[in-house]
Amino acid sequence: MSRCAYADVDVDNDRFWIRSDYNAAGIQSSAGTYSLDLFGPRAAADMREGRTLIVHDVGAELGPSEGLEMFRGIGVDAIICCPLVKNGRLTAMMAVHQDQPRDWLPSEVMLVREVVERCWAHVERVGAEMRMRESEERLRLAVEHADIGFWDVDIVHDTLIWPPRTKAMFGIQADVPVTIQDFYDGLHPHDRDATIEAFTAAIDPERRALYDVDYRTIGRDDGMIRWVAAKGRGVFDAAGRCLRVTGTAVEVTARKEAEEGLRELNATLEGRIANAIAEREEVQAALRQSQKMEAMGQLTGGVAHDFNNLLTPIVGTLDMLQRRGVGGEREQRLISGAVQSADRARTLVQRLLAFARRQPLQPVSVDVAKLVNGMGDLVASTTGPQIRVVVDAPPDLPAAIADPNQLEMALLNLSVNARDAMPEGGTMRISACTEWVSRDHRSRLPTGDYLCLSVADTGIGMDAPTLARAVEPFFSTKGVGKGTGLGLSMVHGLASQLNGALTIQSSPGLGTNVELWLPRSMTLPTSAARIDDAQERHSLRGIALLVDDEELVRASTSYMLADLGYRVIEASSGEEALQLLGTGQHVDLIVTDHLMPGISGTDLARRVRNARPGTAILLVSGYAEHEGLDPDLPRLTKPFRKSELAASLSQLGKTS
Structure with a gap:
């Protein structure tokens, strides 16, 4: 060809x-x-x-x-x-x-x-x-990019073909040969039976089922548990014999974890909703309680201010009558009873102001250990022989920021409550220590160093409803006529006003532990001033300008100042006082109320200091907001006796 x-x-x-x-x-x-x-x-x-x-x-x-x-x-x-x-x-x-x-x-x-x-x-x-190579290349690229592994089980020759990606799903390295046994050994025990059953159905000539199963593997080399979704079909000859089974495998661990998380969320949905509702109701109840307490605080604070103005002339007048011995024995007995009632009213008002966090405090650096140890004998003498009083206050405790007089009253109130909670006797422990308050502390205070004063008893304790209302004013479990219901509320108000906190832990039959948390002081403790007759007899003498918008308060205070040797000039307001001073009137002392219409006592004191430096000024107050007071200005709390006024003037003379 x-x-x-x-x-x-x-x-x-x-x-x-x-x-x-x-x-x-x-x-x-x-x-x-x-x-x-x-x-x-x-x-x-x-x-x-x-x-x-x-x-x-x-x-x-x-x-x-x-x-x-x-x-x-x-x-x-x-x-x-x-x-x-x-x-x-x-x-x-x-x-x-x-x-x-x-x-x-x-x-x-x-x-x-x-x-x-x-x-x-x-x-x-x-x-x-050529077409097969192209198809295989396309399949390889698709499998690699889709994170899919394939597998080929040769039934006739009992061999297994796994690419590296499929081996990785069983925790086997890419270059390690595998057998059918490696597949069985890698199955999770809980999934082995279901997986083998699915494979058996796929190679059965009668069933020829789709091999579609999800199972877990336990990595041979790394021990990791993975979820795998496998699919495949058997290849049969003309006689119906299964020659091979081929298919794909995809790791679905992330999907299974998400599904499990969703199932858990669905299973706990009702409970979480109930918890959320309960938390919301608890927050709303706390908000309502806070609003109620704030409203009561504002109300009691305002009422207490008026009571102090009413009590000041009563206490002052009765004190002078008692000192001068007016009347006979019968009259003196009546005056003494009136003085005791006035003192009780005075204490009640102080507790109301403490609860309202509006009492005029004079925070100083207080030696807590000395104060607590000093009160031990007093508390023990008032509790009786059936109650054992234990005092634990190390002498090396740092000082705390507090008003010493109010702190003593707070500890005394807590001790009385502890005594009343042990009618059959028991043990009362009064202790003080330092503690670092961290986040989520039971006191809910900012992180820092605090002093903790606690009064614990082994008494009857309180149940949850009683504990929830324990600091409410006028709430008491002692019965009619046995308590005012202001003890704990007063301590709570004092703690809040000193930037501290009050915590109570109690259980029925196990007793109660009340903790008073106070900020730690960075300065040395201040010695408390003592009131004695010598101080009362000592006076600065001279001209005193008395400023108060209440006529009765001015009258009683004027009598006291006159008894102390002062010539008194009265003014009914801050504006009137400035007018008198503007005329050139000489004064040696200014005694002024704080809360007055128009110019307050603090503003008056500031103006006098600017115009007449060195003038002695004493601020008298029965109610005051923190931001309205000058912390450096000497103060006297209403109501007061002549001796208390004399002591304040004596201290004023030492610092002027």
Whole structure:
């Protein structure tokens, strides 16, 4: 033969390309693009219908309109051409050419057909391999980017194929060979039976089920537990025997954890809603209680202020009558009873102001250990022999910021409550210590160093409802006439006013522990002033300007000042006092109320200090807001006796 050519046919079944051919010496290549119809109806029909075209002599067998010109144009005088028809379409052609007429023998035709069939098989195999490589590459890229592992179980040869990603799901390194046993060993014990059952159903010729199962694995090398979602199907032969099972595996640990979290949320939803509602109700109850306490504080503070103004002339007048011995024995007994009632009223008002956090405190650095140890004997003498009093206050305790007089009263109130809680006797422990208050402490105080004074008893204790109301004013469990119900509320108000806190721990039958938390002082303790007759007799003498908007208070205070040796000038307001001073009136002392209409006592004192430096000033108050008071200004609390006024003036003379 002179040429062997191979051609690919277009989808239109007409155009074809000879991409390459074999040519004998002196024969030109036929490579190029052609139209099948131009080679005549005989050639076109044979090719499209899958018949071998055999032409012995082109010139003798084909006419001018039967493709003669096209065959001779490429130097063909005899031809054997075999078609390849796939899926009803002419796909390719392979031909043997002769450049002269030739009587093709049957054996030659058979040989060409065998060669062509082998070539077709080779081309198909190469194409299939190429397509498979492309498909495998696409699958590999897809699997790698989708974090999907695949697996192939050869049932016949009992082998397992796992890529590195699938091995990683079982905690196995990429270069380690695996067997079917590795799969079984890596299954979580709780999931092994269900997984094996699903695989058995997939290889069963009768069931041929889809292998679709989620299971946990335990990493062979790292021990980690992972969730895997696996899917696959069995491949069966004609006899129904399962040859292999192939499929994919995806790690779904994150999804399973999210699903479990969601299930837990759903399972606890009702409980969490109930807790949220309970917390909200608790917060609302606390808010209502706070608002109620604040309203009561404002009310009692205002009432206490008026009471102090009423009690000041009563206490002062009774004190003078008692000192002067007015009347006979009967009158003195009546005056003494009135003094005791006035003192009780005075104590009640002080407790009301303490609860309202509006008492005029004079916080100083207090030696807590000395104060507590000093009160031990007093408390023990008032509790009786059935109660054992234990005092524990180390002498090296740092000082606290407090008003010593009010602190003594608070400890005394707590001790009385502890005594009353032990009608059958018991032990009362009064202790003091330092403690670092951290976040979420029971006192709810800012983080820092504090002193804790506690009064604990082994008495009857309190249940939860009683404990919740313990600091409410006028709430008492002692019965009618046995208590005012202001003891704990007074201590609570004092603690709050000193930037401290009050905490109570109690259980029925186990006793009560009340803790008073006070800020620690960075300065040395201040010695408390003592009131004695010598101080009362000592006076500065001179002219005193008395300023108060209450006429009765001015009258009683004026009598006291006159008894102490002062000549008194009275003013009913701060404005009137400034007018007197503006006239050039000389004064040695100014005694002024704090809370007055118009100019307050503190403002008056500030103006006097600017205009007349060195003038002695004493501020008298029964009610005051913190921000309205000058902390450096000496103060005397209403109501007061002559001796208390004398002591304050004596201290004033020492500092002026």
